[in-house]
Amino acid sequence: MDFEFWNNCWARPTQPFHLTAPHHFLTKYFPAYLSHQERVLLPLCGKTQDLNFLAKHGIHAIGIEFNPVAVDSFFKDSGLAPTITDEDGKARYQAPCIDLWCADFFDITTSDVGRFERIFDRAALIALPDELRPAYAQHLVKLLKSEGKILLVTMDYVAEEMSGPPFRIDLLELERLFPNAIIKELDRTSILDSHPRWRELKLSYLDEVLYDIHFNEL
Ligand SMILES: C[S@@+](CC[C@H](N)C(=O)[O-])C[C@H]1O[C@@H](n2cnc3c(N)ncnc32)[C@H](O)[C@@H]1O
Numbered sequence: 492m493d494f495e496f497w498n499n500c501w502a503r504p505t506q507p508f509h510l511t512a513p514h515h516f517l518t519k520y521f522p523a524y525l526s527h528q529e530r531v532l533l534p535l536c537g538k539t540q541d542l543n544f545l546a547k548h549g550i551h552a553i554g555i556e557f558n559p560v561a562v563d564s565f566f567k568d569s570g571l572a573p574t575i576t577d578e579d580g581k582a583r584y585q586a587p588c589i590d591l592w593c594a595d596f597f598d599i600t601t602s603d604v605g606r607f608e609r610i611f612d613r614a615a616l617i618a619l620p621d622e623l624r625p626a627y628a629q630h631l632v633k634l635l636k637s638e639g640k641i642l643l644v645t646m647d648y649v650a651e652e653m654s655g656p657p658f659r660i661d662l663l664e665l666e667r668l669f670p671n672a673i674i675k676e677l678d679r680t681s682i683l684d685s686h687p688r689w690r691e692l693k694l695s696y697l698d699e700v701l702y703d704i705h706f707n708e709l
Contacts, residue, residue, distance in 0.1 A: 493620070494557065501560040507688055508614050508657070509537060513544035516644055516678060516701045517611060524642060524703075525550065525609055532607045532634060534596055535615035538565035546588035553607075554591040555599050562593045578603065597630055606636045612643040616668075617657040624660075628668035632706075641669075641704040647679070648697045662702075669704055677701045 500506055517525075521544075525531055531545050536554035538561045545552035556562055562584055566573050573584035573591070581594040581603065592599055596615075610631060619627050635641060645660040653659075665674050678701040683689050689697050 497558055498560075501558045506537070507686060508618075510540060513540045514613050514644070515680070516642070516699070517541050517544060517613070520642065520677065520701070521548070524640065525611070528609050530605075530607060530609075532604065532610045534610065534612055534631065535618060536591070537561050537614075538568065539613070541611065541613065542589055542591070543569055546586075549588065552589050553604055554589070555596045555604075556591065556593060557595050559593055562591055565591065597626065599634075601634060604634065606634055606639070608636050608639045610635060610639070610641045610643075612641060614644065614657060616643060617645050617655070617660055619656075620658070624664075624668055632669065635706075637706065639705065641702075642677075643702045643704055645700045645702065646697065647700050649695050652694050653692055665702060665704065672704050672706050675703045677703050 525545070526548065528550055530551040530553060533539065533541055533552060533554045536542060536556045538556075539554070542552040542554050542565065559582075562582075566584060566586065569586075571586040571589070573586045573589070576583050576585070581592055581598060584591040584593060590604075592603065612631070616624060616627060631641060643665070645665070646657045647661065648659055650659050662674060662676065666672075679698050681696065682699050683694060683697045
């Protein structure tokens, strides 16, 4: 796990992946996919506003993020004073409807967080290098209820034009990572104009793609 890469990233004043508003796919698909849920898991959550969006709708947002700078600035920026407890060496930050574990995703088990009917993965799988993705996918599935769904956002671009992260992940790779899953592309949108970095790289195209991943039985 390349913790140093992410620590360097969080030591900078801004992070290119961080959005100041909830993700557009989260808000668009919230009514159909999430509004009736009690809890939603956000793996590798950084300091995403998605946590606040869900919490404001009365849904328990459970985040996992190993970097303490990200976790502290999430609560500071949100004007929240969390209760912090130590659970088996893992720091757990709690505020109304928000439960943020400051820990390595791979150390979080069902004894810590239970299993979920909905997981929203934005910039988590696509942040991980090739060799970690199978273990990540397997661990994610362990945290999913048998009837649950993963809403997963990937990026699609010409592979030769950018090395990642964010890594390009297509349907074929998702099928390899989640064998036996039913995987459906739900939506796709160009984000070429969303950040100067993409224009600087002269990418031919850059799409965010939302997938619905679920299983008949686990
Ligand atoms: C590309 S960022 C995405 C953050 C967030 N999902 C968002 O939409 O803003 C990936 C995050 O994963 C965190 N991370 C990387 N590996 C991790 C791990 N093994 N356990 C927990 N967090 C991890 C990094 O610190 C970083 O904040």
